[in-house]
Amino acid sequence: MNRKNLKRIEFGDFQTPDALALDICRHLHTLGVRPDAIIEPSCGKGAFVLAAAQVFDTAHTVLGCDINEAHLGTLRHRLAQHSCAARIQLECLDFFTADWMKRTRALSGRLLVIGNFPWVTNAAQSVIGGANLPEKSNFLGLGGFEAISGASNFDISEWMLLETLRWLEKRGGDIAMLLKTSVARKVLAHAERLHIPIAQARTVAIDAKRHFGAAVDACLLALRVEPHAAPSYDCTVFSGLHEREGKTIGRRHGLAVSDLDVFDACSFLAGKSPQKWRSGVKHDAAAIMEFTRSAAGYTNGLGETVQLEDTCLFPLMKGSDIGSDKAWRNTFVLLTQRAVGADTRPLQTLAPLTWNYLLAHAQRLDARASTVYAKGPRFCIFGVGDYAFRPWRIAICSLYKALRFRLVAPIEGRPVMFDDTVYYLSFETEREARCTLAALENKHARALLSSLIFWDEKRPIKTAILNKLDYSRLSTASTAQSSLF
Numbered sequence: 001m002n003r004k005n006l007k008r009i010e011f012g013d014f015q016t017p018d019a020l021a022l023d024i025c026r027h028l029h030t031l032g033v034r035p036d037a038i039i040e041p042s043c044g045k046g047a048f049v050l051a052a053a054q055v056f057d058t059a060h061t062v063l064g065c066d067i068n069e070a071h072l073g074t075l076r077h078r079l080a081q082h083s084c085a086a087r088i089q090l091e092c093l094d095f096f097t098a099d100w101m102k103r104t105r106a107l108s109g110r111l112l113v114i115g116n117f118p119w120v121t122n123a124a125q126s127v128i129g130g131a132n133l134p135e136k137s138n139f140l141g142l143g144g145f146e147a148i149s150g151a152s153n154f155d156i157s158e159w160m161l162l163e164t165l166r167w168l169e170k171r172g173g174d175i176a177m178l179l180k181t182s183v184a185r186k187v188l189a190h191a192e193r194l195h196i197p198i199a200q201a202r203t204v205a206i207d208a209k210r211h212f213g214a215a216v217d218a219c220l221l222a223l224r225v226e227p228h229a230a231p232s233y234d235c236t237v238f239s240g241l242h243e244r245e246g247k248t249i250g251r252r253h254g255l256a257v258s259d260l261d262v263f264d265a266c267s268f269l270a271g272k273s274p275q276k277w278r279s280g281v282k283h284d285a286a287a288i289m290e291f292t293r294s295a296a297g298y299t300n301g302l303g304e305t306v307q308l309e310d311t312c313l314f315p316l317m318k319g320s321d322i323g324s325d326k327a328w329r330n331t332f333v334l335l336t337q338r339a340v341g342a343d344t345r346p347l348q349t350l351a352p353l354t355w356n357y358l359l360a361h362a363q364r365l366d367a368r369a370s371t372v373y374a375k376g377p378r379f380c381i382f383g384v385g386d387y388a389f390r391p392w393r394i395a396i397c398s399l400y401k402a403l404r405f406r407l408v409a410p411i412e413g414r415p416v417m418f419d420d421t422v423y424y425l426s427f428e429t430e431r432e433a434r435c436t437l438a439a440l441e442n443k444h445a446r447a448l449l450s451s452l453i454f455w456d457e458k459r460p461i462k463t464a465i466l467n468k469l470d471y472s473r474l475s476t477a478s479t480a481q482s483s484l485f
Contacts, residue, residue, distance in 0.1 A: 036109025
């Protein structure tokens, strides 16, 4: 990748088209936004600066800031032909080191913060060696496993928008920002957790492919912050800038809700799943731990055919198999433990061929990056327990954009294992599994789950959602609720 593209990724440099910026400012004007001062904290070449100055002609100051002096040079050239130039101030600065509280205190009247923050994650920055990041801190307040297993990855715009909310927390004002739709929902959740006084929230879908050439779900997030008003963290969602009717999303029972009307109609099922949904096996070493079987033996992902005891080998189905309803493909996974944290050394006696195989690939297994492996027994895995060895399963792939449950029977007398993109329930008998599957496919159950799922997300189906459905209530309550649908 050339230096220019690396810089574009580092700074999330997707310039907003002038026409889109103008449409957004006009949309905000129809909503009653009337700022006295405007800040565009990452203004780039100035689409929002120029549009805001034109539409909000009573604003006494429009402040445009950016870290890229070349972009500001382009904007200065554009201002030479602009009638609003006298009200526009430009400043070259780094968002992450600037004293924004000082700057906002210097602006009198109602404030509007508008723009398009970088569309890049802190993880992506690390990969390319980028430095366009806030000072390292656990700003999401994550702890334990979440903080070390990837949940601490965040979009830079997420941090920047929360920082912007802090500027307005005491003084009030409006925010209008283009960003990923998933980030908008996260910011609203953080705002509620931090008790930031949001009085009104809306999102408007933006065609990111058309305007930015980016294959991502994006939106305009418009927030009104009112320190002395009763806060509301529900958000009205519109499919376009000219749409007048939308649906309402929000948070209930600690979860984001994609359709509050549907959720409220099915809320009699909201509770706790009678059985906890589990994730499949996690080993982070597919080339070593997964095999296909042939007459010659078991062949791993490195192309090695080896002889192993059957003791630790179990049939394996991956998320793509479950999601697309494929048959088992004669694949197996090696399980070194029956419970998380269990000692693996007994394998030396119980399965010496397997132990020697693990030793032969110890360099790769010992190098697994996550600290969850470093702290466990050698060759340890995750996603195992008593539940993993019951014979019958109901499984669903977390990555597929469909609420499709699948009954999975034991294969060759052994319970089927899954990769960690699959969530499942397990049962001792086929009858239990089939009864539960019927409950999960009930229209009320599906409606409740659907109301909690945001299909635009990379992994839309989550255990937190599945575990919120108390399907045991269906036998007594579903008949009484049947008129809802």
